[in-house]
Amino acid sequence: MKDVYVIGCGMTKFGEIWKSSFRDLFVEAGLKAIKNAGIDHLDSMYVGTMTSGLFVGQEHVGALMADYLGVAPIPAVRVESACCSGGMAVRIGFLDIASGNSDIVLAGGVEKMNDGADVTFALSTAADQEYECYHGVTFPGLYAMIARAHMKKYGTTRDQLAQVAVKNHYNGSMNPNAQFPRKITLEQVKNAVLVADPLTVLDSSPVSDGGACVILASEKIAKKFPKQMVKIIGSGAATDSLALDQRKDITALNAVKVSAKKAFKMAGLKPKDIDLAEVHDCFTIAELCIMEELGFCEKGKSGKFVEDGNTALDGKIPVNTSGGLKSKGHPVGATGIAQVVEIYEQLTGKAGQRQVKNAKIGLAQNMGGSGASSVVHILKKLND
Amino acid sequence: MKDVYVIGCGMTKFGEIWKSSFRDLFVEAGLKAIKNAGIDHLDSMYVGTMTSGLFVGQEHVGALMADYLGVAPIPAVRVESACCSGGMAVRIGFLDIASGNSDIVLAGGVEKMNDGADVTFALSTAADQEYECYHGVTFPGLYAMIARAHMKKYGTTRDQLAQVAVKNHYNGSMNPNAQFPRKITLEQVKNAVLVADPLTVLDSSPVSDGGACVILASEKIAKKFPKQMVKIIGSGAATDSLALDQRKDITALNAVKVSAKKAFKMAGLKPKDIDLAEVHDCFTIAELCIMEELGFCEKGKSGKFVEDGNTALDGKIPVNTSGGLKSKGHPVGATGIAQVVEIYEQLTGKAGQRQVKNAKIGLAQNMGGSGASSVVHILKKLND
Numbered sequence: 001m002k003d004v005y006v007i008g009c010g011m012t013k014f015g016e017i018w019k020s021s022f023r024d025l026f027v028e029a030g031l032k033a034i035k036n037a038g039i040d041h042l043d044s045m046y047v048g049t050m051t052s053g054l055f056v057g058q059e060h061v062g063a064l065m066a067d068y069l070g071v072a073p074i075p076a077v078r079v080e081s082a083c084c085s086g087g088m089a090v091r092i093g094f095l096d097i098a099s100g101n102s103d104i105v106l107a108g109g110v111e112k113m114n115d116g117a118d119v120t121f122a123l124s125t126a127a128d129q130e131y132e133c134y135h136g137v138t139f140p141g142l143y144a145m146i147a148r149a150h151m152k153k154y155g156t157t158r159d160q161l162a163q164v165a166v167k168n169h170y171n172g173s174m175n176p177n178a179q180f181p182r183k184i185t186l187e188q189v190k191n192a193v194l195v196a197d198p199l200t201v202l203d204s205s206p207v208s209d210g211g212a213c214v215i216l217a218s219e220k221i222a223k224k225f226p227k228q229m230v231k232i233i234g235s236g237a238a239t240d241s242l243a244l245d246q247r248k249d250i251t252a253l254n255a256v257k258v259s260a261k262k263a264f265k266m267a268g269l270k271p272k273d274i275d276l277a278e279v280h281d282c283f284t285i286a287e288l289c290i291m292e293e294l295g296f297c298e299k300g301k302s303g304k305f306v307e308d309g310n311t312a313l314d315g316k317i318p319v320n321t322s323g324g325l326k327s328k329g330h331p332v333g334a335t336g337i338a339q340v341v342e343i344y345e346q347l348t349g350k351a352g353q354r355q356v357k358n359a360k361i362g363l364a365q366n367m368g369g370s371g372a373s374s375v376v377h378i379l380k381k382l383n384d
Numbered sequence: 385m386k387d388v389y390v391i392g393c394g395m396t397k398f399g400e401i402w403k404s405s406f407r408d409l410f411v412e413a414g415l416k417a418i419k420n421a422g423i424d425h426l427d428s429m430y431v432g433t434m435t436s437g438l439f440v441g442q443e444h445v446g447a448l449m450a451d452y453l454g455v456a457p458i459p460a461v462r463v464e465s466a467c468c469s470g471g472m473a474v475r476i477g478f479l480d481i482a483s484g485n486s487d488i489v490l491a492g493g494v495e496k497m498n499d500g501a502d503v504t505f506a507l508s509t510a511a512d513q514e515y516e517c518y519h520g521v522t523f524p525g526l527y528a529m530i531a532r533a534h535m536k537k538y539g540t541t542r543d544q545l546a547q548v549a550v551k552n553h554y555n556g557s558m559n560p561n562a563q564f565p566r567k568i569t570l571e572q573v574k575n576a577v578l579v580a581d582p583l584t585v586l587d588s589s590p591v592s593d594g595g596a597c598v599i600l601a602s603e604k605i606a607k608k609f610p611k612q613m614v615k616i617i618g619s620g621a622a623t624d625s626l627a628l629d630q631r632k633d634i635t636a637l638n639a640v641k642v643s644a645k646k647a648f649k650m651a652g653l654k655p656k657d658i659d660l661a662e663v664h665d666c667f668t669i670a671e672l673c674i675m676e677e678l679g680f681c682e683k684g685k686s687g688k689f690v691e692d693g694n695t696a697l698d699g700k701i702p703v704n705t706s707g708g709l710k711s712k713g714h715p716v717g718a719t720g721i722a723q724v725v726e727i728y729e730q731l732t733g734k735a736g737q738r739q740v741k742n743a744k745i746g747l748a749q750n751m752g753g754s755g756a757s758s759v760v761h762i763l764k765k766l767n768d
Contacts, residue, residue: 059509060466063756075621082444099483237459372447
């Protein structure tokens with residue numbers, strides 16, 4: 001496999017972006033990424049979008065975005081894996097360059113969720129329609145069941161869940177692209193409107209519009225832009241049953257475990273080698289379960305791990321320095337790309353107030369549904 | 385790039401398949417392909433589906449199908465490029481193996497269109513929502529405009545258009561998987577219900593349910609199954625504007641031209657080297673325009689070319705020996721895969737009554753929208 005580098009990135013602000021349409025959001029992010037990388041052409045493009053058919057009545061997203069970005073007739077295709085559509089777009093872009101087929105690939109993601117669609121129904125299409133949604137359960141309910149099971153099995157507390165949101169909002173308060181860039185308190189999280197017991201609205205990521213893009217390149221191209229070389233040294237993806245009831249233990253996210261194992265194997269690294277991580281905190285409980293599967297802490301100990309400040313900006317392994325899905329926002333298809341944007345900015349020293357010191361190796365973990373898909377990328381800064 | 389082979393295939397019958405659900409269709413095709421190839425595992429999977437969110441309320445199709453096919457936790461992701469989602473799934477599977485990341489990949493496609501959804505609206509999401517659909521035009525109308533322009537510019541006749549349908553139904557009458565396996569006459573096509581002048585219902589591909597899968601493999605694996613080695617020697621993809629009004633000449637399909645050029649270049653071949661082809665005849669006019677862009681005949685001469693029998697089963701270059709989308713059916717996401725299934729069966733001498741003699745090199749061309757996406761694959765039989 002040929003080596004693959006990240007040479008630039010760009011994203012829109014996440015939020016309720018009424019002034020921009022679905023295509024506008026992608027084009028804004030794409031142009032920023034192209035400018036940031038300093039390139040003058042693309043060889044191909046992959047666009048992560050979860051359910052633009054239901055959100056805005058538009059499929060055929062690859063060609064549409066290539067046209068509006070002004071890069072047609074390059075090959076452009078949409079990639080969908082529910083909430084990890086963006087991460088999967090990065091992975092396929094990675095494979096495209098690794099194969100030698102392309103030298104410069106744009107991997108992007110976009111979602112326009114605030115355009116009048118029934119968001120809860122649209123998102124529920126990431127769960128098993130026949131065995132979950134049909135019976136009335138949607139994602140807050142599914143994650144609430146995971147939270148209850150984790151609390152019962154491992155003694156995880158309500159405060160520990162809330163601490164995830166408090167930490168991520170603290171980080172997000174320093175991110176100009178965040179949808180909710182404000183600090184919150186444990187009490188605010190616990191006393192917020194209940195969505196699905198024990199999860200309140202402040203345990204949940206918001207409904208967002210947004211776009212994000214990264215530029216991937218072969219070694220030949222990356223060497224022409226020697227500012228700071230960031231290499232993708234690991235990529236792993238995996239799947240699990242869509243329906244939660246088909247898993248032996250709903251607190252275990254096997255797809256996360258397997259995807260991480262593959263990425264670590266490719267990188268030749270262990271969890272302790274990671275300097276910072278962006279993980280898929282669609283709900284606070286998700287961040288806890290994911291940290292365990294990534295090997296950042298022991299199984300069942302994630303609540304205490306967060307409570308003790310290990311994942312804070314100045315902790316042992318800063319997690320979701322961008323604010324995560326929770327504070328930064330979660331425009332589904334763009335989320336996995338925005339994670340790589342954050343890791344790239346951290347590794348190149350462009351993360352402003354939320355900069356992690358001496359960050360050399362970062363990990364991005366993006367998840368779909370209640371954990372039926374997961375993709376992990378490990379990025380490394382090669383020079384200073 | 386590493387070499388990539390096709391080592392097996394499987395598909396469901398196309399049609400109104402009331403006894404099978406969306407997931408059933410994919411699993412049936414997948415199991416047939418796995419059995420046909422004689423393999424015992426997969427490394428990864430790509431699933432082409434156009435708009436399952438709108439058709440059956442289900443996204444997150446990669447993980448769902450991996451689960452129901454019994455192959456989780458392998459990486460599995462959905463690929464969408466409107467009606468060429470299937471062809472794009474083949475292409476990404478090809479890149480995955482070409483990179484050295486995987487040795488055995490299932491590239492499949494599936495669509496369940498007869499489950500109560502508003503099919504015309506769902507399909508219109510492949511056109512430009514803001515500049516086409518909003519104003520009321522849908523695909524029959526778009527292709528009717530292309531047909532009228534082709535007739536005016538090149539003198540293409542009504543009978544020549546109809547001849548495409550007659551030929552494809554003749555071929556399809558020998559395909560047990562075809563939705564409409566019956567011969568039709570020129571008069572029947574011309575006198576059928578008018579959909580969008582000049583196109584009648586018999587100029588149009590039907591609404592179909594169906595699934596299709598092919599198994600791709602690295603050389604290392606393919607050599608273990610030495611029955612008949614079929615290699616993918618060319619892969620090309622390209623895009624164009626979604627909206628027809630943004631093209632200089634609506635009878636020209638630039639994405640088809642560019643994708644074919646790339647595939648021919650990779651294969652080191654010219655159009656005259658192709659023994660048979662499956663092309664995207666969603667409407668009769670599409671087959672005519674595509675043949676011109678593929679270089680099988682001169683620009684503007686496709687009507688006469690078909691009329692003279694050049695694309696018949698015993699002609700110079702047999703086109704759509706399977707019956708094409710027209711007679712075999714067009715379950716959108718499965719279509720591009722079913723094209724490769726036909727080419728593979730022809731090259732391995734398994735096409736029954738519709739077998740093309742001495743077929744060694746076949747081409748599959750799959751298109752999205754009114755030509756905004758196109759993907760071309762060239763397959764070659766290596767031994768006898």
